[in-house]
Amino acid sequence: ETGVTQTPRHLVMGMTNKKSLKCEQHLGHNAMYWYKQSAKKPLELMFVYSLEERVENNSVPSRFSPECPNSSHLFLHLHTLQPEDSALYLCASSQDYGRAHEQYFGPGTRLTVT
């Protein structure tokens, strides 16, 4: 148990559906992250929030929409996804953004787009 929880753990959705992924951290950290992990590819950073403000958006398609209502919660809203978006989506948190603080990861949401 790392102190970072994610729900749901598994999600199957059609290309026209709208769904949301939820992440919660119980570590008192100030930065939260969304990563995409596809088979045989390095983790891809999608979004970074520091003190509830978005500080990075790495050319992610607009069908992915993040939301950070407070420093403990992070959402990833999904709509009109493509089959190539099927992957493991990981949430992480760290003490602060931009420094050499280790990131703690949640268990991930396995997303399948049909």
Place this chain on the structure above:
Amino acid sequence: EDQVTQSPEALRLQEGESSSLNCSYTVSGLRGLFWYRQDPGKGPEFLFTLYSAGEEKEKERLKATLTKKESFLHITAPKPEDSATYLCAVQGLEKLVFGQGTRLTINP
């Protein structure tokens, strides 16, 4: 652009057979190098942070070392429960960049 390359891509060892995993990197202004362990279907688990060349850290059968161009994760007398994918990541002036990982299998 910051880059991380891990080798080998996969490694199979017998229980008790020591070996090393390599992480080569190029980064603008290294702030830290991280090692993670990831089990199938789970998120990465933090192992070590190294900050400067010459630094070493140990935890049970694992020892991480750092030079100006690469890091090694040495595994001494591994057990089957050490089987996992090991990820290396570097924090430069911008974002944390991950390597593609080394998938380690320890056969009993």
